[in-house]
Amino acid sequence: MSISYHHQLELLKDILGNQQSEHYGSHDEFHQLQSLVNSLMQNGAISAELKELLLSVEQYAYQHDKEGQHSTVSSADLNSWIQQVDSINRTE
Numbered sequence: 001m002s003i004s005y006h007h008q009l010e011l012l013k014d015i016l017g018n019q020q021s022e023h024y025g026s027h028d029e030f031h032q033l034q035s036l037v038n039s040l041m042q043n044g045a046i047s048a049e050l051k052e053l054l055l056s057v058e059q060y061a062y063q064h065d066k067e068g069q070h071s072t073v074s075s076a077d078l079n080s081w082i083q084q085v086d087s088i089n090r091t092e
Helices: 005-022 027-041 048-066 075-091
Strands: none
Touching: 005 027, 005 075, 027 048, 048 075
Protein backbone atom coordinates (compact mmCIF):
# COMPACT_ATOMS: atom_id res chain seq x y z
CA MET A 1 0.00 0.00 0.00
CA SER A 2 1.50 3.31 -1.04
CA ILE A 3 1.11 6.53 0.87
CA SER A 4 -0.37 9.65 -0.67
CA TYR A 5 1.62 12.60 -1.96
CA HIS A 6 0.64 14.74 1.04
CA HIS A 7 1.55 11.98 3.49
CA GLN A 8 4.92 11.61 1.78
CA LEU A 9 5.54 15.33 2.24
CA GLU A 10 4.54 15.06 5.92
CA LEU A 11 6.92 12.12 6.38
CA LEU A 12 9.70 14.08 4.69
CA LYS A 13 9.04 17.00 7.01
CA ASP A 14 9.01 14.71 10.07
CA ILE A 15 12.33 13.07 9.22
CA LEU A 16 13.99 16.43 8.58
CA GLY A 17 12.49 17.77 11.82
CA ASN A 18 13.86 14.83 13.80
CA GLN A 19 17.30 15.35 12.35
CA GLN A 20 17.12 19.04 13.17
CA SER A 21 16.03 18.54 16.78
CA GLU A 22 18.49 15.70 17.43
CA HIS A 23 21.37 17.23 15.42
CA TYR A 24 21.85 13.73 14.08
CA GLY A 25 20.77 11.59 11.15
CA SER A 26 21.13 7.83 10.95
CA HIS A 27 22.04 5.77 7.90
CA ASP A 28 18.45 4.51 7.77
CA GLU A 29 17.04 8.05 7.88
CA PHE A 30 19.27 9.19 5.04
CA HIS A 31 18.28 6.14 3.02
CA GLN A 32 14.60 6.81 3.73
CA LEU A 33 15.02 10.45 2.64
CA GLN A 34 16.52 9.28 -0.64
CA SER A 35 13.68 6.80 -1.19
CA LEU A 36 11.05 9.44 -0.43
CA VAL A 37 12.67 11.90 -2.81
CA ASN A 38 12.77 9.28 -5.57
CA SER A 39 9.12 8.44 -5.01
CA LEU A 40 8.03 12.09 -4.98
CA MET A 41 10.05 12.82 -8.13
CA GLN A 42 8.02 10.16 -9.97
CA ASN A 43 5.01 12.50 -9.67
CA GLY A 44 5.09 14.47 -12.91
CA ALA A 45 2.84 17.15 -11.46
CA ILE A 46 5.23 18.44 -8.79
CA SER A 47 6.14 22.11 -8.90
CA ALA A 48 9.55 23.38 -9.94
CA GLU A 49 9.98 24.72 -6.41
CA LEU A 50 9.39 21.28 -4.88
CA LYS A 51 11.63 19.60 -7.44
CA GLU A 52 14.49 21.95 -6.56
CA LEU A 53 13.93 21.35 -2.85
CA LEU A 54 13.84 17.57 -3.33
CA LEU A 55 17.10 17.62 -5.28
CA SER A 56 18.74 19.57 -2.44
CA VAL A 57 17.43 17.11 0.16
CA GLU A 58 18.59 14.15 -1.92
CA GLN A 59 22.08 15.63 -2.29
CA TYR A 60 22.19 16.35 1.46
CA ALA A 61 21.13 12.79 2.34
CA TYR A 62 23.53 11.19 -0.12
CA GLN A 63 26.53 13.28 0.97
CA HIS A 64 25.95 12.85 4.69
CA ASP A 65 25.40 9.11 4.39
CA LYS A 66 28.29 8.55 1.97
CA GLU A 67 30.74 10.54 4.07
CA GLY A 68 29.45 9.15 7.37
CA GLN A 69 28.62 12.65 8.60
CA HIS A 70 25.62 11.46 10.56
CA SER A 71 26.19 13.90 13.39
CA THR A 72 26.92 17.05 11.39
CA VAL A 73 23.56 18.15 10.05
CA SER A 74 22.99 21.77 9.05
CA SER A 75 20.20 23.19 11.14
CA ALA A 76 19.72 26.23 8.88
CA ASP A 77 19.18 24.12 5.77
CA LEU A 78 16.90 21.70 7.60
CA ASN A 79 14.78 24.53 8.98
CA SER A 80 14.45 26.11 5.55
CA TRP A 81 13.45 22.80 3.93
CA ILE A 82 10.91 22.05 6.68
CA GLN A 83 9.27 25.44 6.18
CA GLN A 84 9.23 25.02 2.40
CA VAL A 85 7.71 21.53 2.56
CA ASP A 86 5.08 22.76 4.99
CA SER A 87 4.22 25.70 2.73
CA ILE A 88 4.08 23.55 -0.41
CA ASN A 89 1.97 20.90 1.30
CA ARG A 90 -0.59 23.52 2.38
CA THR A 91 -0.90 25.08 -1.08
CA GLU A 92 -0.95 21.98 -3.29
